Amino acid sequence: MRYLSYLFLVTIIILWSSCRNDFESDPSTGNLQFSSDTIFLDTIFTNIGSSTYSFKVYNRTDDDLTIPSITLEKGESSNYRLNVDGIPGKSFENIQVLAKDSIFVFVETTTDITNQTNEPEYLYTDRILFDPTGNVQDVDLVTLVKDAIFLFPSRDNMTGEVESLLLGEDENQEEIRIEGFFLDDDELNFTNEKPYIIYGFAAIPPGKTLTIDAGARIHFHEGSGIIASNTATLIVNGEVSTDPELLENEVIFEGDRLEPNFSDVTGQWGFIWLTAGSTGHQINHATIKNGTLGILMDSNDGSTDPTLTITNTQIYNSALFGLLARTGNVLGENLVINNAGISSLNCSLGGTYNFNHCTFANYWSGSSNRSTPSVLIDNVIFLENDVPFPLDLLEANFTNCIIYGNNNLELGFIQDPNKLFNYKFENCLIRFDDTRNEIEDDNPLYDFSDTSLFENVFLNENIDFKDSANNLLQIGEESFANGKASTPTSGTDILGTPRDMNAPDIGAYESILFETMDN
Template sequence: MRQYFTIFVLGLILAFSSCRTDFDTVASSGNLKFSKDTVYLDTVFKNIGSSTYQLKIYNQSKNDISIPIVQFKKGLDSKYRMTVDGMTGNNGKIFKDVTLLAKDSLYIFIETTADITDANPDDFLYTDEIQFDSGANLQEVALVTLIQDAVFLYPNQNPDGTKEKIKIDGKDVDGFYLNENDSANGNELLFTNEKPYVIYGYAGVPEFKTVTFEAGARVHFHANSGLYVGDNASLQINGTASTTDQLENEVIFEGDRLESLYSDIPGQWKSVIFSNGSANHAINHLTLKNAVIGLDLQSPYNTFEIKNTQIYNCAEYGILARDTHVIASNIVINYAGLASLSCIYGGNYNFTHCTFNNNWSSSSQVAVNLSNSLAGATPETNPLTNAIFNNCIIYGSATNEFNLDKNPNAPFVYQLNNCLLKFSSSTKDPNYQFKTDTEHYTNIILNENPKFYNVSQNKFNIDKTSAAFAKGDPVFMIPTDILGITRTSPPDLGAYQSQDFPK
């Protein structure tokens, strides 16, 4: 036993002595290396927390070092917060005696929540520095965040702590009705371009009222939020053509995360929903992105006029239309989990010079779906009185980008004139005889590449090498394209007039 005890004690001594070097540190000499000398936190709205940003610190010396202090220059008053290798320090602001082993690194994760009043009034930038050590050994990494002021619209809180609700399709959802005489915001039915708007929950348009969006208006929807146009209510989007890539005159609907990481993530907010009884809508120069369903249209008693509109990155549908009447031109839709355009339960539709593409990363999505039925509806079938596509492009990454769901118990009337269509599989189905079925198909260009400029960036411009170049019928020509450029005759197919791409 004495022999085993001696071996045990010797083992403890050896283990202890071998670990002691981990605790033998020298003071930092100011020679730390950083992954960045400035950390730019993307634009955030006032008082909304940012994403988390990363900074890596390197000790390239042969010694384990101790950094006496890591802190924000503004100390405990800083609007930034950080963790240092998982430690939270003093309120995420000040850390003392931070150990960094030889030839090793540590991570700092940084966030911010700031008000517009915290920012520099000249450029709306909020800045600070992370300081490492002090005196002669002081090293600093700059932090920069753009704070954007906004109008915030959200449901009120009831006395019992629950949120205000509105009814959509018979269900209570978190929401509120826009007030044209709001004590804080003034006329909430007029969205101007003076400040962006951030909406929490569903913003409802009251009965017999019209919500108007001026050119250049920016609307940001929080998660699970949207816009609801109720019975006898109307929507007018009055965007105009822009001259720069900033889309300065477009009306833009998107999520409320402004960081570049979120710029193309689908499903960040819900939808723009039009009730069955809504009326008198006009949409011009709208850019809508990253919703679940972009435009959810339902109203058999009304015509939706949609022009010069772009819809991208929707988790389910770009446009979902149910038993309604749509007249649309210069529409571009791409990236939708189910269909870029889905017209179901019948209706009456006319699309001219539109580009329906779907490059969603699966094999089950389509660019265009047409149906005259709806499971669970009463009755389950409804006449598709017209679905006309003139001078359009229907394309994408799947084998077949055009789907007809035809129920024989109701009329199903459709026609494609001078369209470029992707449908690669050979089939004897009489619905897809694009060359011989002259009742439904005229001058179809089948499975030829339109050569879009950059699909991944949602740029669907074409040039003279495109199979869509000068293949349109002048009878259906819309005089200007989605950018306001004059079309030539014969016109190109799709929403864009061809032009030379930048080199």
């Protein structure tokens, strides 16, 4: 009998529940609250989807509410997409919110600027309307959409295979290819009229020159980059900017995600690859940021002139190396490199290097700890089974340079004694604090008293960077580097500031006055 009573009660509850919509609630009457009344979806490129943004809709009353309708003002034609409380779409009916509870609304967009305007930028807006036929409330949606020039590999219509570049053969004589394409002749001048978006590796054909004008913006999709093939040349003609934040005349290389959350994320794209046999590269007033590497340089062109001349340039936030040159011939002046997962500068497998008024720092704070120095110089690499492959380090001269970071030892050498290993540091400020006795006492490579190797070199003095964690490597007036560079000198620093002819500063920047000292 007790069992039959229980069964009857359960049946009544089920029947009663099936007669309810969900729970009894009142229609909203303009009493919703929002975590934000305007959602800025930041800047996107035409036809590239945005990140997903969200906000919360609150019912702060003591009653359960039903929102009769939630819809985009532009309806189904809107370029925004919504997800309301787990349901995707552009319009929704009878959305219920419990008393003292909330729901999430997610928003994203993909917009084709060519359907909207002929201008290079377009502000695309819409509104999310809550109860539009009653007590309407709204949340504004705002997105800046930029037009761009897209460069990408072609796809074979018959096989569906994506165009690729042949890099050589492996030990089994199998071809080594990467997804990429050769630039056509009419694509060999990047202007500043529109940003460029590159998918895959854009290769400069043999014997050709890619010229990039001042103010150009080059964006790379994940795993993309630029390759200078044999006898090809890269010329970057940036100019000094009047606004240090906008960098309006700088040439900027970075990823294709423009949201603020991606502004300093490492490894978003590949690298600029100067392959063996490429020649005559010149990079001036450029910013290269957030790549796997900044610049990868293989060998040199065999000339006594530098294969790469790099001036007034910044390389930041590289997952591996800022500049990795293997048997390179590099001339650098007013070059700044910071934040790399391994080393900011690696002069590897010998070569010829001359750096003047450069700042090489490494304040890497990634997920993996960095054990390598900011500047690493070697004349050997090790092949399979630890077989050494050495080449001559003809010269590595560092003059008026800062070498610093958050490790104790920010300068390192790896020498094969069977090959030349020539280097000299003059008027340089270096962090090298061997308190843990990591270097053997009799190692002649680190004999800072040897003036043939180290002349007027200062160790572990106050650096006084403005904000090293955020790549602001200007030095303050308290920096030991002030007035310690060799004289006489001429020219300007990386920002175009004239150097003090009588007492120039070490590093890429002349000192400035700032209120706080972060380091």
